[in-house]
Amino acid sequence: MAKWFDETILIRYWEDRCGRYSRKNGLSITTARRNPSFGRYPDISENVLSDNSVVPAEIEWVTTNFDRHGHDIKVLLDNDGFLVVLRADASFLVEQIEIDRQDFLNWVEKEAKNLASETLSDIDREVRRSKEPQIYLYYVPRTGYGRPNFKIALENGVWGFPENQRGGTRGWATISETKPGDIVVVVHNFTADPAVGAPGGRLSPDMYRGTYESITGLVVTSKLYRDDRPLWPDQLYPNRFQFRVPPLFGGRNIPCTPTSLGPSLHEILRRIQVTGFMQKIDGSSMTKLMSLCTQAL
Secondary structure (H helix, E strand, C coil), rough: CCCCCCCCHHHHHHHHHHHHHEECCEEEEEEECCCCCCCCCCCEEEEEECCCCCEEEEEEECCCCCCCCCCCHHEEEEEEEEEEEECCCCCCCEEEEEECCHHHHHHHHHHHHHHHHHHHHHHHHHHHHHCCCCEEEEECCCCCCCCHHHHHHHCCEEEEECCCCCCCCCCCCHHHCCCCCEEEEEEEEEEEEHHHHHCCCCHHHCCCEEEEEEEEEEECCCEECCCCCCCCCCCCCCEEEEEECCCEEEEEEEEEEEHHHHHHHHHHHHHHHCCCCCCCCCHHHHHHHHHHHHHHH
16 A cells, blocks of 8 residues: 655654644653754754753654664664654654644645645755755764875865775765765864763764864865776775865864754764765855854964
8 A cells, every 4th residue: 555655744744743742751842953964864853842952853654663764773862862653653762752643634634735835846946956066074084094095185186985895885875966066075083072081983972072173175176987097095986076176165173062063063973974974964054164164263
């Protein structure tokens, strides 16, 4: 039997109707904001509670879908987050809030025309966006050849991505979308605050505080292409694009805290450091990074 809606409709419902719901501790939910990278985990990056605390939430049709999607439950556990479901079909390690079905049906009936109109407008935007500049965020560590390779890239105006033994490139679905005029913001070398008591790596969100050695904005000037000529000393990095020299912007010793970056951008940066993927961000996120770079000069 067909399922005509996907879970994104629940995200929209939650943004509109979260004020009807409360946590088990009695705190009501005042507002909700979807993840700025729409469709990324967690679905709701910011639920503002009645005591002004901000916590994340993931939204699923049923509880058991969470594990099927392979989400890291520590994101919810470490941030007092919760799960929103249309039907709780299993117990769970964090609190579940079950959606009122009748309220959901009433909301869909009322909003059907608006939802259809927004969907058509979004399709038109996606067509335009494929031709407009996009902004990406990418993390480069200092370890191994990270630092010298980054220097070589900046000197030559060429960025490269490696291949594994099977010829695949990690995060290729996003990398392959880059085109001339796009901006790739490269974040280099996170150092944890000594007060955190951990050197870095896979830190939980509440411990992810410290400094980035540099943040650099690169303007892409070529299509993605393949070049098998050696440029970096450790491996080939054959999937490449060229970028403008000098960079669009840059700064050193950039603070990394939820306050300086904002909760959403802070979590995106933590996640790309852990996963190694390149990720799209919006213009407001880049403006925040540019502002921090300017302050650091």
